Amino acid sequence: MKISVNTEIALTYLSARKKQTAVASLGVMFGISMFIFMQSLMKGTNDYFEKMSFNSTPHIRLYSENKVADNHILKGFLKDSSVKMLTNPKQLIQTQGLNNPYGLVKEISKYPRVANVTPQVTAMVIYTSGSVQINGNVAGVDIDQENKMFDVQSNMVAGNLHDLNRVNNGLLIGKGVADKLSLHLGDNITVTSGTGSPTIMRIVGIFATTIKQIDETKSYANIVQAQNLLGKDRSYVTDIKINVKDYNSAPSVAKDLETLTGYKAEDWVQANEQIKAAFKIRAVILNSVIGVLLLVAGFGIYNILNMTIYEKIKEIAILKAQGFSGPSVTSIFLQQALFIGLLGGLIGVSFGYLITLMVSHIYIGAGTLKYLPMSFYTPHYIEAIIFGILTTVAAGFFPARKASKVDPVTIIRG
Amino acid sequence: MAESALKATNITKYFHDPVTIPVLKNISLDVHKGEFVSIVGKSGCGKSTLLYVLSTMDTDYEGSLDINGTLVTGKSLNALAKIRNASIGFVFQFHYLLPDFTCLKNVMIPALRLGKLSYKEVEEKAYEKLKMFGVEDQALKRADKLSGGQQQRVAIARALINDPAIIMGDEPTGNLDSKNTGIVFDLFQKLSKEFGQTLITVTHDEDFARRSDRIIEMADGEIKSHGK
Numbered sequence: 001m002k003i004s005v006n007t008e009i010a011l012t013y014l015s016a017r018k019k020q021t022a023v024a025s026l027g028v029m030f031g032i033s034m035f036i037f038m039q040s041l042m043k044g045t046n047d048y049f050e051k052m053s054f055n056s057t058p059h060i061r062l063y064s065e066n067k068v069a070d071n072h073i074l075k076g077f078l079k080d081s082s083v084k085m086l087t088n089p090k091q092l093i094q095t096q097g098l099n100n101p102y103g104l105v106k107e108i109s110k111y112p113r114v115a116n117v118t119p120q121v122t123a124m125v126i127y128t129s130g131s132v133q134i135n136g137n138v139a140g141v142d143i144d145q146e147n148k149m150f151d152v153q154s155n156m157v158a159g160n161l162h163d164l165n166r167v168n169n170g171l172l173i174g175k176g177v178a179d180k181l182s183l184h185l186g187d188n189i190t191v192t193s194g195t196g197s198p199t200i201m202r203i204v205g206i207f208a209t210t211i212k213q214i215d216e217t218k219s220y221a222n223i224v225q226a227q228n229l230l231g232k233d234r235s236y237v238t239d240i241k242i243n244v245k246d247y248n249s250a251p252s253v254a255k256d257l258e259t260l261t262g263y264k265a266e267d268w269v270q271a272n273e274q275i276k277a278a279f280k281i282r283a284v285i286l287n288s289v290i291g292v293l294l295l296v297a298g299f300g301i302y303n304i305l306n307m308t309i310y311e312k313i314k315e316i317a318i319l320k321a322q323g324f325s326g327p328s329v330t331s332i333f334l335q336q337a338l339f340i341g342l343l344g345g346l347i348g349v350s351f352g353y354l355i356t357l358m359v360s361h362i363y364i365g366a367g368t369l370k371y372l373p374m375s376f377y378t379p380h381y382i383e384a385i386i387f388g389i390l391t392t393v394a395a396g397f398f399p400a401r402k403a404s405k406v407d408p409v410t411i412i413r414g
Numbered sequence: 415m416a417e418s419a420l421k422a423t424n425i426t427k428y429f430h431d432p433v434t435i436p437v438l439k440n441i442s443l444d445v446h447k448g449e450f451v452s453i454v455g456k457s458g459c460g461k462s463t464l465l466y467v468l469s470t471m472d473t474d475y476e477g478s479l480d481i482n483g484t485l486v487t488g489k490s491l492n493a494l495a496k497i498r499n500a501s502i503g504f505v506f507q508f509h510y511l512l513p514d515f516t517c518l519k520n521v522m523i524p525a526l527r528l529g530k531l532s533y534k535e536v537e538e539k540a541y542e543k544l545k546m547f548g549v550e551d552q553a554l555k556r557a558d559k560l561s562g563g564q565q566q567r568v569a570i571a572r573a574l575i576n577d578p579a580i581i582m583g584d585e586p587t588g589n590l591d592s593k594n595t596g597i598v599f600d601l602f603q604k605l606s607k608e609f610g611q612t613l614i615t616v617t618h619d620e621d622f623a624r625r626s627d628r629i630i631e632m633a634d635g636e637i638k639s640h641g642k
């Protein structure tokens with residue numbers, strides 16, 4: 001292998017100070033492996049929470065919002081000259097449902113960025129068994145579509161969710177509801193909504209999510225059944241739930257849908273603002289820790305190079321006297337920095353992977369979370385290497401430039 | 415008249431520390447190809463300072479300097495570095511080897527920088543040069559493990575590695591005994607006579623100076639005599 005004389009000099013200087021080289025590389029290694037470990041942990045956790053929230057919430061929920069005034073469409077055309085009509089939803093009875101819901105479903109499903117659409121009727125109800133009563137809500141759904149979008153099946157602890165389509169007056173209840181009313185598969189339950197008459201329903205399944213509040217209130221019924229419960233006709237739909245192909249595009253799709261339909265389209269980002277806030281806080285903590293680590297690593301490199309240059313200033317002068325140009329000297333010292341960065345970086349990447357792997361086997365056992373959620377995401381490793389090299393070069397830059405500016409005459413004259 | 419190897423015209427240089435004083439005063443000097451010139455003068459008269467200017471290392475002077483018929487005054491530092499690498503060999507008053515490298519590597523480095531020969535060829539050539547000064551058996555030792563005299567001989571070998579057109583020495587034999595001084599002198603003479611290389615050496619050794627082609631005498635920053 002043919003290596004340039006600059007590289008040869010750089011390597012000789014590094015091997016002449018093995019201890020310092022090792023310490024500086026160790027600094028980089030530590031920074032890089034922590035970078036990978038923390039990124040993996042954060043992405044793993046974020047992915048987990050995101051997945052969790054998508055198991056119960058759609059990417060976008062379209063519903064009719066009770067609003068005092070709605071002039072946003074007119075305002076678009078008339079600007080400030082639009083007239084604001086105020087209506088008070090408490091006084092003037094508005095229909096809760098969506099107009100022409102199935103037309104909307106059809107229209108929305110044509111939308112290229114949309115993956116799945118399903119209508120839902122939500123009914124606030126009271127469950128009664130014997131003399132025990134609890135509050136809750138029934139989601140009237142197309143259970144096949146619901147299962148496709150939210151994987152209801154994975155939460156089933158008893159019964160068969162497809163019985164909702166087969167059994168007249170079938171109901172899937174949360175495990176909390178079942179426990180509170182001490183009900184089992186096949187038992188009957190009385191469900192009463194605010195507007196309809198009490199209906200006796202048959203428990204065809206029991207589900208358990210990780211969220212206690214849902215398990216203690218929610219039940220699924222066929223959409224027609226829910227409409228009956230409320231005493232409404234077949235065109236009554238309260239929500240349209242939409243999943244998009246790329247959930248990150250949900251906010252922009254939601255905006256389009258709002259304009260298209262005139263109804264409120266709430267995307268998952270709005271619905272889960274606290275999760276998003278937690279993501280952001282974690283990102284800030286993570287980035288500051290990584291920043292500090294890389295700073296320390298960079299300082300190690302800066303230090304060793306500065307020391308080398310201080311000790312070797314005479315030799316730098318000699319090299320320059322013999323015809324090494326400023327750029328050659330810069331290259332000698334930058335290569336030392338790069339080598340330290342590369343050595344530390346490569347070990348750091350493998351070490352980071354190992355820590356991530358080890359930590360992913362730590363048992364947590366809370367809810368559906370068995371092990372610490374770690375992601376193995378290749379871009380993290382590439383980012384780590386890029387960051388490592390950037391830090392190294394930045395740390396090496398100033399000492400190297402200082403070295404390149406050494407004036408041979410001043411040094412040699414003494 | 416023979417071709418000029420190095421021509422200095424009205425070189426003046428000041429030091430500003432602690433007060434501005436001229437160290438070189440209007441020095442003009444012409445050395446032709448293949449000439450072996452000695453510069454002598456009392457300590458502190460400006461010999462080293464002049465040599466640094468002539469070697470292109472020092473660019474802070476007034477006047478002009480031509481090397482091999484080309485004006486080098488005002489060239490960029492990088493261009494000057496190239497010229498030094500290819501055309502000028504410099505032997506310092508104190509040996510100044512790179513202590514982390516072997517003697518052989520020390521000699522090889524300027525040639526590797528020049529990049530005209532393969533690594534193998536450079537290695538062979540460096541061995542030859544060390545042999546000329548009788549230090550080939552030290553080739554693989556670290557430079558800082560040698561005696562002062564040995565180091566000085568390695569340093570001279572290093573100055574010769576690229577077959578420079580001009581070889582400059584600031585008391586190159588200052589650390590050598592009379593036997594080795596003799597070897598170096600004979601070699602320098604051979605370089606000038608047989609290979610047409612130009613030598614400019616500052617020396618305190620009267621005998622050494624007398625046997626060279628020409629003696630330039632300096633006093634107080636001026637040239638008192640250009641010799642022959």
Ligand SMILES: Nc1ncnc2c1ncn2[C@@H]1O[C@H](COP(=O)(O)OP(=O)(O)O)[C@@H](O)[C@H]1O
Binds near residue numbers: 413455461463
């Ligand atoms: N960096 C400097 N600053 C100020 N004066 C200097 C410096 N270096 C050398 N001198 C002065 O310049 C003069 C010439 O020095 P030098 O060229 O080294 O003399 P020589 O080599 O002939 O002994 C001396 O008087 C010395 O004191």
Ligand SMILES: [Mg+2]
Binds near residue numbers: 461462507584
């Ligand atoms: Mg001197």
